[in-house]
Amino acid sequence: MSRLILFNKPYGVLCQFTDRSTAGSVRPTLSPYIDVPGVYPAGRLDLDSEGLLLLTDDGRLQARIADPKFKLPKTYLVQVEGDIQDAALAQLRQGVLLKDGMTRPAEAARIVPPELWPRDPPVRFRKSVADSWISLSIREGRNRQVRRMTAAIGHPTLRLVRWRIGDWTLDGIAPGAWREDR
Known part of the structure; x- marks a missing residue:
């Protein structure tokens, strides 16, 4: 077994x-x-x-x-820089153009900040820069894909937690x- x-x-x-x-x-x-x-x-x-x-x-x-090729969804809780809006989430849902080509469409939604464990070292906090949390599900696995996708839509990743696989x-x-x- x-x-x-x-x-x-x-x-x-x-x-x-x-x-x-x-x-x-x-x-x-x-x-x-x-x-x-x-x-x-x-x-x-x-x-x-x-x-x-x-x-x-x-x-x-x-x-x-x-x-x-088995398209097993992987869901991430992602803290991004900035106040993410519906237009940016729509870009993720349509697929994002990266240097290595278009990504498949993702499932993306803004979420309330999840209750997670503290990270060591902590994410750098800046009073003058807002942040947001999103749930992002993808069905592919390119190198640093989630980080590259959020950066491509103008919201760099601050913290990335994979929550679910299938x-x-x-x-x-x-x-x-x-x-x-x-």
Whole structure:
């Protein structure tokens, strides 16, 4: 029977078990958090992003989760710079032109600021610049796609938390904690 682990990846943690960086400094990895042999991440989450990361020992399941051809929706809670308006959300819903081409249409909605754990380090607060929260669901997985999409519509991402992948959700999992899906 295959295993599936739902992990709440903290900010600043690599989505791998060892740091192969040649930069000289050792960055935090999954190793201190998940001591389960034979599981590997199904997809990636950037170093500066937080939230749901799925790990499995089943290669087919890993491919189904990570491969955009299966169009598994991934939902993010995104804090953006500025007071986002309906026109900007409509751009996300239509697809955004990035350097590597048009994105697929996304589901996008303004939301009230979610009750999340504090981020370490905290997001820089500026009195003179407003911020907004949106829920954004995409069905593809380009490199830093959500950040590039929000920047393209004039609202750079301040904080990015992946909340859901398909039917799996982060609900009830603290940062750095995991649970096995049964």
